[in-house]
Amino acid sequence: xxxxxxxxxxxxxxxxxxxxxxxxxSKYYGLPVAVHGAIVVxxxxxxxxxxSVVISTVFHGEFSLGVGAIVGSAIFNLLVIPAxxxxxxxxxxxxxxxxxxxxxxxxxxxxxxxxxxIRTHLEHTDREAYGFLLLLYALFLLWMVxxxxxxxxxxxxx
Numbered sequence: 001x002x003x004x005x006x007x008x009x010x011x012x013x014x015x016x017x018x019x020x021x022x023x024x025x026s027k028y029y030g031l032p033v034a035v036h037g038a039i040v041v042x043x044x045x046x047x048x049x050x051x052s053v054v055i056s057t058v059f060h061g062e063f064s065l066g067v068g069a070i071v072g073s074a075i076f077n078l079l080v081i082p083a084x085x086x087x088x089x090x091x092x093x094x095x096x097x098x099x100x101x102x103x104x105x106x107x108x109x110x111x112x113x114x115x116x117x118i119r120t121h122l123e124h125t126d127r128e129a130y131g132f133l134l135l136l137y138a139l140f141l142l143w144m145v146x147x148x149x150x151x152x153x154x155x156x157x158x
Contacts, residue, residue, distance in 0.1 A: 018044055018045075022036070022040045022041055022044055023036075025040055026040050032148035032149070033148075034144055034147060034148045035144050035145055035148050038140070038141065038144040039141055039144065045077075046070075046073070049069050049070040049073050050070075052069045052070075053067065053069070053070065067113075071110065071113075074106060078102055078103060078106055101147075105140050105143075108136070109133075109136060109137075109140075112132065112133060112136055113133065115129070116129040116130065116132070116133060
């Protein structure tokens with residue numbers, strides 16, 4: 001029980017340092033709020049899941065443990081955090097579009113991930129499929145950047 005309390009305190013304090021550093025980094029580079037959230041904060045907050053995949057694969061030879069943590073965490077981040085944020089704030093204007101855009105990319109990503117798992121299971125290794133996962137993430141980042149500077153809305157209006 002004491003270890004759990006210490007771990008929570010370390011994570012809490014570490015998250016304060018992370019939040020400050022992420023804010024400074026985004027301010028230094030002039031990143032819009034949407035890009036700050038989708039890139040800087042998302043990558044940093046996903047590091048524990050990333051670490052669990054690496055550790056479980058390297059030390060235990062078990063890849064699925066980390067994948068379960070990542071998918072579960074993403075569902076929590078996509079659904080629970082916006083819901084509690086909207087309930088806790090009277091000033092926050094929550095619209096369907098906030099979750100809808102991220103949910104589309106998430107569903108596509110999970111489907112592609114399952115396809116990669118199936119191909120990997122059948123063929124044992126598939127570096128092109130893993131590269132495609134990175135490409136999909138790059139497209140998501142590009143979409144966020146274009147949306148933050150207004151280019152997505154301009155294209156939709158054409």
